[in-house]
Amino acid sequence: GAVVSQHPSRVICKSGTSVKIECRSLDFQATTMFWYRQFPKQSLMLMATSNEGSKATYEQGVEKDKFLINHASLTLSTLTVTSAHPEDSSFYICSAWGDSNQPQHFGDGTRLSIL
Amino acid sequence: DAKTTQPPSMDCAEGRAANLPCNHSTISGNEYVYWYRQIHSQGPQYIIHGLKNNETNEMASLIITEDRKSSTLILPHATLRDTAVYYCIAGGASGTYKYIFGTGTRLKVLA
Numbered sequence: 337g338a339v340v341s342q343h344p345s346r347v348i349c350k351s352g353t354s355v356k357i358e359c360r361s362l363d364f365q366a367t368t369m370f371w372y373r374q375f376p377k378q379s380l381m382l383m384a385t386s387n388e389g390s391k392a393t394y395e396q397g398v399e400k401d402k403f404l405i406n407h408a409s410l411t412l413s414t415l416t417v418t419s420a421h422p423e424d425s426s427f428y429i430c431s432a433w434g435d436s437n438q439p440q441h442f443g444d445g446t447r448l449s450i451l
Numbered sequence: 452d453a454k455t456t457q458p459p460s461m462d463c464a465e466g467r468a469a470n471l472p473c474n475h476s477t478i479s480g481n482e483y484v485y486w487y488r489q490i491h492s493q494g495p496q497y498i499i500h501g502l503k504n505n506e507t508n509e510m511a512s513l514i515i516t517e518d519r520k521s522s523t524l525i526l527p528h529a530t531l532r533d534t535a536v537y538y539c540i541a542g543g544a545s546g547t548y549k550y551i552f553g554t555g556t557r558l559k560v561l562a
Contacts, residue, residue, distance in 0.1 A: 342494070368548060379538070380495070380552040429494050433548050437502075439485050440543070440550060442494035 338364050340432045342443030350451055351422060357415045357446045359430030365410035366432035370440060371403070374427040386413050420450045455539045455553040462559050463533075469526040471556050473539030476520040483543050484515060485550070486524045488535040488558075495538060498524065529560045 339362040347355055359369055368387050372380040384405050386392040392405035402424075404416040413432075417424055427447050431440040456474045463469040475484060483502050487495035499506055499513045501522075506513045512525040526533055538555040542548075 340494075370549060372552075379554050382549055382551065385549055427492070431494075431550075436548075437483065437543075439497045439500050440548075441497060442487075444494045445492070447492070 338432070338434075338441040340366075340430065340441045340443040342430055342446055344446060345444060346447045346449075348449045348451065349420065352419055353450075355417045355420055355448060357417075357428055357430070357448075359413045359415070359432065359443055361411045361432040361434065361441070364432070364434045366413075366434050367410070368433045369407055369413035370431045370433070371405060371413075371415050372429045372431070374429060374445075380429060383415075417448065420448070422450045424448065425450045454551065455541055457537070457539055457553060457556040459554065460557040460559070462561055463526075463529045465531060465560055465562050466528055469529040469533065469558060469560070471524040471526075471537050471539075471558065472521065473524070474521045475539070475541035478519055478541040482541050484513065484519075484522050485540045485543060486511070486513065486537065487540070488533075488537045489555075490535045498537075529558075531560050531562060534558060534560045 341360045343358045371383045374380045383398045384392045384394045386405050386407040388407050388410050394400045407413040429445040431442045433440045483500050485500040486498040489495045501513045515522045536555040536557050540550045
């Protein structure tokens with residue numbers, strides 16, 4: 337099946353630091369990538385939709401200046417959490433989608449802990 | 452995207468079939484039904500999807516009612532490794548292809 341790689345799997349950093357998370361589709365070209373956030377014991381919440389070569393579309397309530405998304409190629413999207421604070425600590429998950437009527441394929445997530 | 456409702460939890464004996472229901476009464480005609488599962492601290496794993504017809508693959512079977520307002524995921528012989536949260540999603544259409552996750556069903560397979 338399709339493989340989506342997410343890196344890093346875990347990051348711990350100090351408050352005020354910016355953190356970049358990478359999402360790569362390894363064996364298919366991803367027209368669209370999605371970024372989700374998941375708090376403990378909760379479901380996944382869609383943060384933004386990213387299309388290659390264009391600006392991301394953010395869901396209501398998600399700060400676009402806080403969560404910078406870049407989708408420069410058909411196999412790579414990045415999420416940068418800028419000036420991270422403890423309340424940004426969460427499990428961030430990306431997914432990639434490449435063809436109509438096909439499912440999204442998810443990465444294994446990045447656990448972000450801000451001290 | 453259509454919202455889905457699922458029972459919050461279910462238990463199933465190992466070796467028995469696990470039948471997980473999902474209600475998606477507001478699904479539109481071009482929206483698919485997708486099933487994923489999530490094991491703790493991992494990303495969701497794709498299981499199966501369908502539009503109108505019943506589907507089967509090596510992992511599971513998907514039964515969609517004729518009116519498409521509900522579906523059932525069937526794991527034919529549940530094992531302990533099938534313990535996970537199962538999500539049913541109705542969507543992926545309308546040009547955005549985005550998913551809206553519900554709360555899912557926490558399936559516990561008992562030895």
